[in-house]
Amino acid sequence: MGCSTGMSSRWLARQYPEAQVLGLDLSPYFLAVAEREERQLAAQAGAPERRVRYLHRLAERSGLPGHSADLVSFQFVIHECPQAATRAFIAEARRVLRPGGVLMIVDNNPRSETIQNLPPTLFTLMKSTEPWSDEYYSLDLEAAMSDAGFECTVAWLALHTHPT
Ligand SMILES: C[S@@+](CC[C@H](N)C(=O)[O-])C[C@H]1O[C@@H](n2cnc3c(N)ncnc32)[C@H](O)[C@@H]1O
Known part of the structure; x- marks a missing residue:
């Protein structure tokens, strides 16, 4: 999604070679690029079938x-979306998933030291392209998932880079 x-x-298609993979987005522009990539990959591999099918959907x-x-x-x-949208995404995922299915959300870690210690000016600058940042960083994602009926496992990873 x-x-x-x-x-x-x-x-995902590489990780699960047997799976049928669908990509959904609201932007026809991004989807056009995705389609072009898919055609190029299929041509390079000499494969008749595309691995990912793209759909213009919310x-x-x-x-x-x-x-x-x-x-x-x-x-x-979800870091680009208001909380109401994230809750609607989770509800839709619950509807679409088979019993025992998995909702995977990969995103910025609100608890990372880097995010916590961002200078306010930098955070404000980030909001010029990501206006819902405040809503994302104040959302209790685990609670939102539990409220929708998911058994929730959270693995926030902190990545650190070191000079070599
Ligand atoms: C940062 S990009 C995601 C990158 C992509 N998942 C990846 O890992 O390559 C965020 C995308 O979410 C899409 N998006 C935002 N709100 C959406 C919605 N309500 N329904 C579908 N797509 C949405 C945007 O159009 C944009 O393409």
């Missing part, structure tokens, strides 16, 4: 059949 130009969709109203997916993935989408 929110597949943009398909980077994470293509990664993540909160995907139109996918209920109980039809094993995995619903949001990678770097």
Whole structure:
């Protein structure tokens, strides 16, 4: 969901070679790039079939059949969205997933020291392109997922870079 130009969709397709992978986004422009990448990859591999099928849809109203997916993935989408949208995404994922399915959300870690210690001016600058940052960083994501009926496991990773 929110597949943009398909980077994470293509990664998922490589991890699960047997799976049918769908990428959904509200932007026809990003989807056009994703389609072009898909055509190029298929041509390079000499494969008749594309691995990822792209759909122009809203993540909160995907139109996918209920109980039809094993995995619903949001990678770097929800930090750009208001809390109401994130709650609607989670509800839609619950509808679409089969019993025992997995909702995977990969995003910025609100508890990371880097985020916590961002200078206010830098955080304000970031908000010029990511206006819902305040809503994202104040959302209790675990509670939102539990409220929607998910058993929630959170693994916030902190990545540190060291000079070599
Ligand atoms: C940072 S990009 C995601 C990158 C992509 N998941 C990846 O890892 O390559 C965020 C995307 O979310 C999409 N998006 C935001 N709100 C959406 C919504 N309600 N429904 C579908 N897509 C949405 C935007 O159009 C944008 O392409």
